[in-house]
Amino acid sequence: MSEAMDSIDVTKKGAALAAAEAGRFDALPIYKPEIECASREDRRALQLEKLKETVAYAYERVPYYRQKLDEMGVAPSDIQTLEDVRKLPFTDKAVLRETFPFGLFAVPLDDIRELHSSSGTTGKPVVVGYTDDDMDMWSECIARLVQMAGVVPGDIAQMAFGYGMFTGGFGLHYGLQRLGCAMIPAGSGNTERHIQMIEDYGTTVLVATPSYAMHICEVGEKMGYDWEKSPLRVGLFGGEPCPPGLKAEIERRMHIVCTDNYGLTEVMGPGVSGECLAERYQQHIAEDHFLWEVIDPETGEPVGEGEMGELVLTPLCKQGIPVLRYRTHDLTAVHTEPCACGRTLARMDKVRSRSDDMLIIRGTNVFPSQIEDVLTGIEEVTPHYHIIVETRGGMDALIVETELRPEAFRDSFEAMDALRARIAEKLKGTLLVAPEVRLVEPGGIERAIGKAKHVDDRREK
Numbered sequence: 001m002s003e004a005m006d007s008i009d010v011t012k013k014g015a016a017l018a019a020a021e022a023g024r025f026d027a028l029p030i031y032k033p034e035i036e037c038a039s040r041e042d043r044r045a046l047q048l049e050k051l052k053e054t055v056a057y058a059y060e061r062v063p064y065y066r067q068k069l070d071e072m073g074v075a076p077s078d079i080q081t082l083e084d085v086r087k088l089p090f091t092d093k094a095v096l097r098e099t100f101p102f103g104l105f106a107v108p109l110d111d112i113r114e115l116h117s118s119s120g121t122t123g124k125p126v127v128v129g130y131t132d133d134d135m136d137m138w139s140e141c142i143a144r145l146v147q148m149a150g151v152v153p154g155d156i157a158q159m160a161f162g163y164g165m166f167t168g169g170f171g172l173h174y175g176l177q178r179l180g181c182a183m184i185p186a187g188s189g190n191t192e193r194h195i196q197m198i199e200d201y202g203t204t205v206l207v208a209t210p211s212y213a214m215h216i217c218e219v220g221e222k223m224g225y226d227w228e229k230s231p232l233r234v235g236l237f238g239g240e241p242c243p244p245g246l247k248a249e250i251e252r253r254m255h256i257v258c259t260d261n262y263g264l265t266e267v268m269g270p271g272v273s274g275e276c277l278a279e280r281y282q283q284h285i286a287e288d289h290f291l292w293e294v295i296d297p298e299t300g301e302p303v304g305e306g307e308m309g310e311l312v313l314t315p316l317c318k319q320g321i322p323v324l325r326y327r328t329h330d331l332t333a334v335h336t337e338p339c340a341c342g343r344t345l346a347r348m349d350k351v352r353s354r355s356d357d358m359l360i361i362r363g364t365n366v367f368p369s370q371i372e373d374v375l376t377g378i379e380e381v382t383p384h385y386h387i388i389v390e391t392r393g394g395m396d397a398l399i400v401e402t403e404l405r406p407e408a409f410r411d412s413f414e415a416m417d418a419l420r421a422r423i424a425e426k427l428k429g430t431l432l433v434a435p436e437v438r439l440v441e442p443g444g445i446e447r448a449i450g451k452a453k454h455v456d457d458r459r460e461k
Contacts, residue, residue, distance in 0.1 A: 011204075013233045016150025016257050020277035025341045028277060031147040031179070032140070035288050036343045040336060043344070047291050048082050050316035055079050055088065058322040061106035064099055065089075065324060085291060085314060085325065090300065092327045096126040096266060104321050105129055112320055117165045118265050125165075126266055129320040135174065137317050138268055141286045142175020142261075145274025148284065148341070149234055149259035151205055153180030156231075158197060160208035160216070161239065162188040167269030168239050172207045175271065181205065188212070191219045202231045210235075210242035210250065210258070214383065215447035217254050227254045236261065238270050240452055241352055241369070244281070245376030246383040260350060267315050267326050273348055278341035285334070285346050289317050292346065293325070294334050297355040308333045310355050311348065329354045359389060359455070361396045361433045368454050371400055374430050380408035380419055384445040390458040398435040400427060406442045 010016045010028060019027045030036050035043075056076040058065040068089045069075070078087055096104060105112070112129040130138065151157070157176045161169035163185070173183055184201055186194055194216055197203060206213060213235055220227060235250060235258035242260050250258050262283050263270035272290055273283035285292055294309040295302055303309040311328045330351040338344050352369035359366045368387060375385055381402045388399040402423065410416055416439060424437040 010150055011152050011154065011233075013231070013255070016233065016277060019150075020257075023340070025276075025278050028150060028341065029147055029152065030342060031144040033342075036144065036284070036345055038344060040344060043287055044082060046288055047316060050288075051082065051085060051291055051314065052076070052079050054314065054316055054318075054322055055324070057106065057319075058324060062104055062322065064095070064104060065322075082291065085293065086302070088314075088324045090312070090325045090327050091323050092329075093126060093266065096128075097124045100124045101127040102129070104323070106322055107131060107320055114170075115165075116167045116170070116265060116269065128167075128265055128268075131319040134268075134318055134320050137289060138171055138271055139174040139178040141268070141271030141289060142171055143179040144286065145259075145261050145271060145284075146172075146176055146179060146181075146205075146236060148274050148276040148343075149236060150257055150277060151176070151179065151181065151234055151236070155179075155181045155204045155234070156184065156202055157181045157205035157207060157236075158184040158186055158194065158201070158203040160186060160188055160194060160206060160212055167263070167265050169207075171263070171269040171271055172236060172238075176205070176207075191216055192223065195220045195223065195225055198230055198232060199225075204231055205234045205236060206232055206256070207236045207238075209239040209448065209452065210237045210246055210260075211240065211384075211448045211452035213237060213250055213254070213258070214246060217250060218443075218447075221253070230255070232256050235259070238263070241350070241372075243352070243369070243372045243376055243383065245372075247280075249383060262348070262351060264328060264330075266328075267313050267323055268318070272313065275350075276339060276341040276343065278339055279347060282335065282347035282349055284339070284343050285348055287345050289315065291316055292334060292348070294332065297329070297331075306333050306335055308349075311351075329356045331355055357455070359387075359398075359457070361389065361398050361431075364431065364433045366398070366431050366433060370430055371427060371435075372454075374426050375400075375402055375423075378402075378423060378426065380405060381423070382442075382445075384447070385454060386440075386445055387455045388458060389455070391460045396459065398431075398433055399438060400435045401438045401440050401445065403440045403445045404442055409442060 059076050114130045117125040117127045163169040238261045259275040261274040263272040273285045275283045291314040293312040297310040311330045332348045334348045336346045353367040384403045386401040420437045428434045
């Protein structure tokens with residue numbers, strides 16, 4: 001280990017990633033070590049205490065849960081161990097829509113300081129409210145996860161999420177400010193202006209969806225902007241999955257370290273878990289605020305530790321809208337062994353797919369993440385793709401549009417057809433379904449400002 005690493009300054013460009021690559025995780029700060037590095041025994045005791053309080057609170061203040069527990073013959077006093085959480089009812093998005101807008105709120109609106117909601121594009125929106133204490137907890141969870149990514153007080157963070165009712169923009173804003181960062185509330189869109197602000201204001205942290213960060217990178221390259229000389233150090237990504245290939249490409253082309261964070265409106269927003277620099281494919285769960293379970297999505301029964309299943313979350317401190325056993329439909333596995341970064345918080349594998357985004361193509365289960373993984377391993381194409389499913393002659397047809405890199409484009413029809421056939425064969429080998437592959441010219445797949453929409457299911461309903 002070099003002497004330079006002994007006195008590493010994580011505020012310098014690339015230093016956080018260099019420290020991680022050198023195994024110098026002790027050089028990276030931890031926001032709340034007394035919680036993040038506590039023993040599992042102490043943390044489980046804290047979780048049990050908070051779970052008992054949460055169940056009693058929900059029973060007393062939320063008529064929906066009181067009725068549900070009474071119907072199941074469960075009293076708050078029946079919760080004596082963490083495993084007793086399985087005596088409680090599941091909650092899903094349908095419950096929050098059925099009780100729209102304030103049916104699950106546990107406090108009067110006079111005590112609510114902020115409201116957020118989902119888009120409501122597929123029905124009534126999910127509405128959540130935050131008390132002063134909820135806002136404090138939310139900002140602390142964010143402050144923890146951005147420190148995991150190498151963000152430090154004094155960083156200048158530029159927000160490329162939209163604000164509005166979406167939880168992402170405000171959640172990251174509050175947590176970064178709490179850590180001691182200056183915020184540039186740029187919002188989404190106007191990409192060239194984003195690049196100019198990075199240069200003018202010395203932005204060191206970019207908050208965005210990974211697909212929009214990639215778009216910013218590409219636009220900057222076309223403008224002749226030298227990303228290696230930019231002040232940016234860290235990308236904080238969320239709002240959509242970030243496949244490893246896309247993350248690696250952004251890091252290489254923008255010369256920054258990129259991390260993901262995870263959360264969902266129904267239980268808080270971003271801040272449920274975040275990626276440290278020791279385990280780039282997992283995220284530490286804020287276990288003092290969220291009790292996690294992993295279940296078989298078909299049976300609802302728990303799976304073994306480290307096994308893949310559906311993540312279920314029970315917030316342990318929410319006052320505005322307590323939620324019991326929320327079924328996220330996100331598929332992951334959770335691991336509890338200590339991490340090289342020094343944190344003892346459990347780690348969840350990054351969510352790449354959901355139990356409800358599975359496509360059934362001619363009787364075969366297909367996940368978009370499988371297609372993503374295959375395309376990532378093909379050097380001639382970019383991380384941008386589009387999946388179309390339609391009905392042809394009464395049968396399902398799967399079409400995968402993938403974008404060529406400029407250097408891979410050829411005038412020869414034979415060369416392009418051979419590449420198309422090779423990609424189709426690789427996809428068929430993984431999916432067990434033969435797709436139609438369409439090669440799209442460089443820049444031909446539309447870039448998303450918000451969440452990228454990869455699947456267009458046009459089948460007859």
